[in-house]
Amino acid sequence: MKLFGRLYTCIRLTAVLVLPGAAFSQAAATDSAIRAAGLANAVSQFREHMGTALPLYSGPRYTYYYAQMKEGHPFFRSPMPHRGEVMFDNIFYPNLYLKYDMLMNKVVLTDSAHQVNTTLNNDKIDYFNIDKETFVKLYKTKNNGLPETDFYQVLFEGKNVTLYKKDQRKINEDSEHKRYIWADVSYYLKKGDTYYPVGTQGKALNAMDDKRAQLRSYIRSQNLSFREDVEDAVKATVSYYDSLLK
Known part of the structure; x- marks a missing residue:
């Protein structure tokens, strides 16, 4: 602008x-x-x-709706726009200011003066990047294991497998009828054409069962905790698993 x-x-x-x-x-x-x-x-x-x-600027204006929430916000990282880029309708647009509303599942484009907020059409987005973090659109099929067609954050991309994160914000009410936003997070490992849930140690080991013994030993040696820090634990485990594959 x-x-x-x-x-x-x-x-x-x-x-x-x-x-x-x-x-x-x-x-x-x-x-x-x-x-x-x-x-x-x-x-x-x-x-x-x-x-x-x-x-990019032809979409509807983005309307702020969460000011009355008791706590939490719906955005990736923060409500402030971050440097980013997007592949939109088969055209790559770099050097943008973007926000990702994970409650409404909307990518929001902000002009350089941070005055105008435009909602991008999800159907035309292949992937986008915010603050050096990449989100890609993955498509659910009958047998590939994905829960839904949506945007997933790429946490790890190795030579053999890829790890994705789905952070879906939701609204709850407390006993005083005050509303707040919370994060419902899940993780998926892509092996071949199939996606496996890996949000717990048990599920992770089931998904990587061909290297179960090595992974158990690695988890113990690195003191990884799927209860206290699931994201770091699953990233480290998947990265090690990828290194074991030929």
Whole structure:
């Protein structure tokens, strides 16, 4: 948005400077030609940039709805926008400001002045990146083990397996009828074309049963706890499992 404003200002200023006048000297005419060329270039850049970015800003305005919550927020990392990028309708858009509302499952684009918040169309998003963390759209099939077609965060991508995280925010009410947002987190290991839940030690070992003995020994030696820090434990275990595979 700031770029649009600068280009618009440049166009207006250049237009004023190139107004014709009978008293202009030959040098002024030359300057006018140079400025006219600058104006044409500015207009070209403006149109080119608008034409590329316009699909991103064509979605509905994002409406804040969680101010009355007792605690919690629905966003990945924080309610503040973070640097990111998105593959949208088969076009890659870098250097954006994005937020991910995990309660409404909406990717929100914020302009550089943080004034306008636009909801992107999920159907046109293949993947997006926020603060160097990648979310990809995975598709549920009849037999692949995924609970639903949705965006999943990539936690680990090895040579043989990939680990995904699904953080789905939900709303609960306490005994005083005050509402709060909490996180329902699950983890999935992709082996071949199948996804396996690995959110507990038992499920993780079942999913990687071909290396069960080595993994048990590794978990003990590294003091990994699936109860106290499941994310670190499952990431470390999956990473070690990937290193054991040929």
